[in-house]
Structure formats: structure tokens, C-alpha cells
Amino acid sequence: MASHSLSRRSLLLQAGAAAAAAAATSPLRIGLLVFPRITQLDMTGPYEVLSRLSNSEIHLLWKDRSQAVRSDSGLILMPTMTFAEAGQLDVIVVPGGPGVGALMEDEEVLAFLRAQSGKARYMTSVCTGALVLGAAGLLRGYNATTHWASIDFLPALGATPKTDRIVVDRNRITGGGVTAGIDFALRLAAELRGEAEARMIQLQLEYNPAPPFQSGHPSVANPETLAKAKEGNAGMVRARTAIVERVKKKLDATR
Numbered sequence: 001m002a003s004h005s006l007s008r009r010s011l012l013l014q015a016g017a018a019a020a021a022a023a024a025t026s027p028l029r030i031g032l033l034v035f036p037r038i039t040q041l042d043m044t045g046p047y048e049v050l051s052r053l054s055n056s057e058i059h060l061l062w063k064d065r066s067q068a069v070r071s072d073s074g075l076i077l078m079p080t081m082t083f084a085e086a087g088q089l090d091v092i093v094v095p096g097g098p099g100v101g102a103l104m105e106d107e108e109v110l111a112f113l114r115a116q117s118g119k120a121r122y123m124t125s126v127c128t129g130a131l132v133l134g135a136a137g138l139l140r141g142y143n144a145t146t147h148w149a150s151i152d153f154l155p156a157l158g159a160t161p162k163t164d165r166i167v168v169d170r171n172r173i174t175g176g177g178v179t180a181g182i183d184f185a186l187r188l189a190a191e192l193r194g195e196a197e198a199r200m201i202q203l204q205l206e207y208n209p210a211p212p213f214q215s216g217h218p219s220v221a222n223p224e225t226l227a228k229a230k231e232g233n234a235g236m237v238r239a240r241t242a243i244v245e246r247v248k249k250k251l252d253a254t255r
Contacts, residue, residue, distance in 0.1 A: 090121045122191070
């Protein structure tokens with residue numbers, strides 16, 4: 001009996017070692033969503049960081065890869081993998097942009113995110129990509145952040161809003177607006193491959209920001225600039241409020 005028990009333990013140890021070896025050699029599979037009217041820096045900033053991770057592969061995900069998508073600034077982006085082709089990914093990154101309004105009510109996109117969330121190591125977002133995660137029901141009970149102009153929408157989607165530039169809550173990592181995507185990606189890189197590798201990537205990118213103006217957040221912008229920004233955002237806020245109200249009703253119905 002003791003011999004049988006020892007043999008079984010040995011087999012379990014061998015299986016565990018084999019699984020660990022496979023995990024060590026299998027590349028991380030990272031997918032970044034692209035979509036019409038994306039803010040490209042929400043995606044390209046993190047892409048530049050994450051594409052430098054050791055033993056990893058990175059994909060641009062959309063429903064169809066036969067046609068390019070146009071960002072809100074006109075940059076053309078070509079998806080490299082469809083939702084159907086993706087299989088299980090280790091990391092999902094949802095960027096933001098004006099196009100998130102449509103995504104928040106796009107069941108194909110939301111279903112894909114929900115399906116991935118079951119086994120993904122990290123479900124993440126940059127900027128208003130957090131609203132899409134929220135619309136999929138994936139931020140219920142989580143702390144999260146997003147662009148300052150949209151942070152007030154998070155409670156309706158079940159999240160607790162935080163004004164930090166990066167928020168980590170279990171396997172949800174959310175970044176603030178646009179340029180915060182680089183900071184977010186460096187933090188994610190450290191989670192995935194360790195701080196030493198993340199520090200090396202930061203150095204290679206010479207990421208040492210020293211902006212010419214202290215105007216990058218409402219907490220430091222002058223009142224005139226902030227007022228003008230809010231005025232310019234008013235139409236977007238009205239339209240997004242209506243979308244969030246519809247989405248909240250759907251989420252409430254599934255509780």
C-alpha cells in the first residue's frame with residue numbers, strides 16, 4: 001500500500017513538473033482589441049511595450065481580418081486574428097476611443113470578452129476600454145479606472161471608480177486615459193515577466209516623460225483649459241450617458 005501511495009505521489013509530481021515545464025516554454029498569448037474609431041495610442045502604446053516581452057505572441061483582434069479598421073484620427077490598423085481564430089488567450093487588452101459606444105452594445109464583442117474571461121490570466125483595459133469590460137459584466141465588484149471624462153460612468157457598470165493612473169484588482173488591470181496605456185503596460189509586463197524585464201523595456205523605450213506643461217489631468221490643468229475640455233466633451237457625455245443607461249438595464253436584468 002505504501003509503495004502504491006509513493007508511486008502515485010511520484011506520478012503527480014512528474015505531472016506537475018511537466019505542466020510547469022510546458023508553462024515555461026509556451027509563449028504568452030496576448031490579444032489587443034482593435035475596432036472602428038479606436039483611439040490608436042490606447043492600443044499602440046501598450047502594443048509597443050508588450051511586443052517586447054520575452055516568449056510571447058501578440059495579436060490584434062477583431063471580428064474580421066480581411067479589412068482594415070480606421071482609428072478616430074484616421075490611422076489605418078489591420079487586425080491579425082479574428083475572435084473565432086483566437087482560442088484561449090492569456091491576456092486581453094481593450095483600448096478605448098469614440099468607438100466604444102458601439103462596442104458596449106455589440107453582443108458579439110461582449111460575448112467574446114465574457115468567454116475569454118473564464119480562463120484568461122488578465123482581463124485589462126486602457127482608457128474607455130473599461131466601459132466595454134463593464135458592459136460585458138466583467139467589472140462588477142472590481143475597482144477600476146478610465147479616462148477622467150468617463151470615470152463617472154463606472155458605478156453604473158458595477159465598478160468602484162478610482163482616480164489612480166493604474167488600478168490592479170485581482171486579475172483586472174485598468175489604465176487611465178490614452179497615455180496611461182504605457183504605464184499600464186509596464187505594470188502588466190512586470191506582472192507577467194517580472195520587474196527586471198519591465199524595467200529593461202522601459203529603458204529601451206526611453207520612457208522618461210517630462211511634459212512641457214502641467215495639463216495632463218483635471219487635477220493639474222488650469223481652470224480655463226479644463227472648462228474648455230469639458231465643453232468639448234459635452235456631446236460625447238450626453239450620448240454615452242444614454243448608452244450606459246441602456247447597458248445598465250441589461251446588466252441589472254442579469255443579476
